[in-house]
Amino acid sequence: MxxxxxxxxxxxxxxxxxxxxxxxxxxxxxxxxxxxxxxxxxxxxxxxxxxxxxxxxxxxxxxxxxxxxxxxxxxxxxxxxxxxxxxxxxxxxxxxxxxxxxxxxRASNPADKIPCCDRDTTPQCRDRCRDILKTSTGDDSSIIEDVIAACGQPDVRLPLWQCFLKTPAAKRNETPLVTGLDSAKLQCCSKAKTSRCRDLCTWTYNSDFVQHSKEFYQSCSYIQPVSMLEASMHNCLTDVEEPCQLGCKGLDFCSNFNYRPTQLFRSCNSQADKAARDAVKAWEKGTISLPQMTIPVRDIRQCKPEVWKAIACALQIKPCLKKPSPLSLCMEDCIYILSECVDKNRLSGHKTVPQLCNALPSKQEDGACISLSQYLSNNDIGKDNEVTSPCHPNPCGKREVCQVRRRKCKHLEDCKPYICKEGCMLGQMSTFLVPRGVYVRIPDKVHGTQPNEQCYKACHCSHRNKIENCKQLPCFTDKHCVIGPKHRKGGGTHFTIDKTLCACHDGHMICSKNNCKSPMVGATTSIISDMPGNCPAHYKPVCAKNGKTYPNFCLAKCAGFDENDVVQGSCSSQDPCSNEACGAGQRCVARRQVCLSYIDNNCNQFECVSESMTCNPHYHDSVCDDTGEEFTNACILFSHERTLAYRGHCMSGCSNTGEVCGHNGETYPSQCAAMADRTTVDYLGECRALGNLTGRSHCSNVKCQPLKPKHCKGLIPPGGCCPVCAAELHALFDPSQVESATRVMNEGPLTVTTVLNELSNQLTIAECDIFGYLSSEGGLVILVSTIVDQPTNLQLEACNSEAQRLEHLIRTGSPLLQSYLTLTPLLVAPVRKVTIDPSHSINESPSLNPSVLILLTTFLVLIFKQRVS
Structure with a gap:
């Protein structure tokens, strides 16, 4: 011993x-x-x-x-x-x-911070904060987390948090935090329109919080004249602080907001419910205090109490809007309620009700305000749990990221609908976490030298749950794009040219359709074709070096490939192991993938598996055998002497037999194999037709399967022959950012599947999932579809809402997505919603009040009697 x-x-x-x-x-x-x-x-x-x-x-x-x-x-x-x-x-x-x-x-004794606790106005927070600092044995980050749990999310405007941040947790001579105070919010600073607000925002969330936060909130807040100019920055900060989530339930006071699974809310929780109740009690004293206005009113217990309750709940529960607004009420609702209840004797000056309400947005502005009418009665549509959000409220630990479980469980007796993954915080004061193992993009304020230059670094959330191993990414600026003589588009803007969606990024114009206006090799010369580049409409597939099948060589040429870059036949028909790609003692196994970039032609369609069966159990690349059992990787599957059925997680509720053609133009051995590759099924049998590229289908000998549910009006995605009952986003991505991410991660090419997997993790509804593919014209087609065998109307609407939420996050460059390195290339993704036959559609609007219904019936009867007489 x-x-x-x-x-x-x-x-x-x-x-x-x-x-x-x-x-x-x-x-x-x-x-x-x-x-x-x-x-x-x-x-x-x-x-x-x-x-x-x-x-x-x-x-x-x-x-x-x-x-x-x-x-x-x-x-x-x-x-x-x-x-x-x-x-x-x-x-x-x-x-x-x-x-x-x-x-x-440590830099300081936690007990030295006890006076900070006394700066909070809540006795419960003060007492709990003191206990934490007196008894804490953890490091600085864990102490902060405990105080957050006791006192709520950190707000840099409150004295409690200002006091905590006066002295950084680390010593002055130590290396500063890699992520700053809040790297997620720091990304929003680049969206500021004025240099002053951009600088104040950067200083506030990077390191000099105490010195600059007060001026930032005073100079650049919504209540200042600069507010609408800085709307993009404020909307971004709101997305980070209170992200939109589908559905709302469990509210006691604001019960009219429950059971709305297809609506997005920012703050559906018990704290907001209580705050709404407290607000109504305060308003009963005769004064309504709202942002930008203080209004004297008569007794609201007697004057439209249900409307005032709906106003208080809307302001606290916060239904999500398309446009940011300092006060989310509609002008029409404001005029109605104040005309009824304002105390004109106490109105200051010569103000009138219209003057008080004119600053608010109108209902005619789509998505600019909350219409109260829908929240004046209960909603019962979502009570049957057709739509579920397993991660809301969050069932995981405070340092864990919750993700919806959509794959089959190996142990059914312990199968929860969610997965908790340990994560990394993006800053000491950040509430945003990323799961362990992912690469993140965070602002780098060290390397930027030019005005408006945006610099970032790529870092890894390591096994130690820390953001580290950072590498510099190329900087870029908001350079404009020249699209014609004296015609420019600003950097970061989206626009259409000849009905083609384009985006300007760092001086480069990226469009949804390939620029093939002049005839390509193999194009039809005698007649004008409706195909890109005047290409023929026949189906003679070729497999390009990026792993994608193009319907014919002309379209591949239009996509930028020459004769040396393609082989005849679809990619699914090629044998990637025919050239004995692996060495001695290794088995070559097909591993098909579509690469968004192919640096050094490194888009291999195979992998080499050790024949000695010495497998790495920590290498996760799921495969499914022909019995439906899932293995961590192909090596482990072969070590158990099993037969590979398809790659990806084992799927349920699908057919395992019979070839199908996916909407990506590839043939799969079964429906399950297609779904495991995140591809929706176009039709049964091998691929044999050129689908819809320009609004006109050239499909022949193709029989489409009936849609589920039958009253769904499906849409035909680009290149497809048959409709699919799914919402569609057609995303533009920046190839230069794809290459930067590929080089930094050094884990092989960035593929379509990698991006789709990460987007799937962002969905909150268990009944919806992400599918998609690279279109022949270069865009990334993203489909949000139900994954239940017999989907309901409500579930279809929920998938529509998820697609709209993703569209907003991509279009606005939200840190909720842009913090993930694999998603940073996405620039804009317009959405097409799946539609339902109106006779079967969902109506979440409240039913008519019984008294109103009686009056309406009486009125109709009187009219009928008049006409009869």
């Missing part, structure tokens, strides 16, 4: 030296403390450990204590939990001693 003593520790600390010191004095003769600071720090730590561990009453406590100090884990919370487990009771002196030492190694 090894008994750890101070002498042993000294040997551990300077084990790489050629001598062994017998004392600190002899050591200092040979080692300069200013140079060998790590060595002497180790010695100091172990000496302190010997002091603390000497109090141990049990061997297990002594051993854990010595190990704790030996491996320099004095600030890791999980290690302290282990220490507490072994050193409580009679060994409590050991634990208290370690606590004191750990505190001295």
């Amino acid at each position: 090894l008994i750890i003593t101070y002498t042993n520790i000294k040997q551990l600390c300077y084990g790489t030296y050629i001598f062994q010191a017998t004392s600190d004095v002899s050591l200092s003769r040979y080692c300069d403390t200013s140079v060998e600071n790590l060595l002497f720090s180790c010695l100091h730590r172990q000496k302190g450990g010997e002091k603390c561990c000497s109090h141990a009453e049990t061997f297990s406590c002594s051993l854990v204590c010595q190990s704790y100090h030996t491996y320099n884990s004095t600030n890791k919370r999980e290690e302290k939990d282990i220490l507490f487990k072994h050193c409580h009771g009679n060994n409590e002196k050991v634990y208290r001693c370690v606590q004191r030492q750990s505190r001295s190694t």
Whole structure:
């Protein structure tokens, strides 16, 4: 047995030296403390450990204590939990001693921050905050998290959080935080229109919060004249702080907002419900206090109480709007309620009701305000749980990211509808987390040298749940695009040219259709074709080096490939292992993928699997065998002597037999194989026709399957022959950002499947999922479809809402998506919603009030009697 003593520790600390010191004095003769600071720090730590561990009453406590100090884990919370487990009771002196030492190694003692707690106005927060700082044994980030849990989300305008941030958690001479205070909100600063607001925003969320936040909120807030000019920045900040989520339930006071699974809300929770109740109680005193206005009113308990309740709830629950607004009420509703209830005797000056309400948006402006009529009665449509949001409210831990589980469970007895993944915070004050293992893009304010230049770095959320291993990404500016003589488009804008959607990014114009106006090789010359580049409408597929099948060589040429870049036949018909691509002792297995970039022609369609069956269990690339059992990767599947059926997660509720043609133009061995590759089925059998590219279908000998549900009016996606009951986004992406992400991640090419998988993780509704493909004209087709066998109207509407939410996040460059490196190339994605036969459509509007219905019936009867007489 090894008994750890101070002498042993000294040997551990300077084990790489050629001598062994017998004392600190002899050591200092040979080692300069200013140079060998790590060595002497180790010695100091172990000496302190010997002091603390000497109090141990049990061997297990002594051993854990010595190990704790030996491996320099004095600030890791999980290690302290282990220490507490072994050193409580009679060994409590050991634990208290370690606590004191750990505190001295931090930039400051948590107890020094106790006065900050007194700056909050809520007694519960003050008391809980003091208890946390008095008893905390965690690091600075965990302390902040505990205070957030006790006092609510951090608001940089409140004295409590300003006090916490006066002294950074790290020492002044230490390396600053990689992510700044809040990297997610920091991305919003580039959307500011004025340089002053851009600078204030950057300083506030990067590091100099206390000095600049007050001026930022005073100078650039909604209530200032600059408000609408800075609407994009404010909308972005709101998206990060309170992201839109589908559905609302569990509200007590604002019960009329429950059971609306196809509507988006920002703050559907018990805190907002209580705030609405408190607001109504305050308004009962005779004064309505709202942003931009204070209004004297008569007793609202007698004057339209249900309307005032709906107003309070709307302001707190916050239904999502297409356009940001400082006050989300509609002008028409404002005029109606104030005309009824305003106390004209107490109105200041010569103000009138129209004057008070004129600043508000009108109902005629689509998506600019909340119409109250729909919230004046209960809604029962969503009570049957046809649409579920397993991650709302969040069932996971505070440092975990919740994702909806859509794949089959291996252990059905322990199958939850969600998955909790450990994550990384994008800043000390950030509430935005990304799951472990992903690459993120965060602003880099060090390398920017030119005005309006945007610089970013790509970092990794490591196994230590930290943002690290950062690499510089190319900087870019909002350069304009020249599209004709004296005709320019600003950087970051979206527009149409000849009915073609285009985007301007860093001076480059990216369009949804390939620029093939002049006839291409193989094009029809005798007649004018409706195909891009005047290409023929016949189906003679070729497989390009990016792994995509094009209907004919002319269309591949139009997409930028020459004769050396393609082979005859579809990609699914090629054998990627025919050239013996793998070496000795390895098995070649087809692994088809469509690459968004092909740097150095590295878009391999195969993988090499060890025949020695030495597999890496940590390499996740799911495969399904012919019995429906899923394996982590192909190597493990073959090591169990199984037969590969298809790649991806094993699918349920689909057919495993019979070839099908996907909307991406590839033939799959089964419907399940197509769905596992995130492709919707076009028709049964192998692919044999050129689908819809220009609004006209050239399909022949194709029989389309009936849609589910039967009253769904499907849409035909680009290149497809048959309609699909799904919402469609046709996304433009920037190839240069694809290449940058590919080089930084160094994990192979960025593929269509990679992007679709990440988008799938962003969906909150369990009944919807993401499918898609690269279109022949270069855009990324994204389909949001139901994944239930017999979908309902409500589920279709929910998928429509999910598609609209994604469209908003992509179009506005929201950090909720742009923080993920694989999604940063997406620029804009207009949406086409799936439609339902009007006779079967959903109506979430409230039913008529019974008294109104009686009056209406009486009125109709009177009219009828008049006409009869």
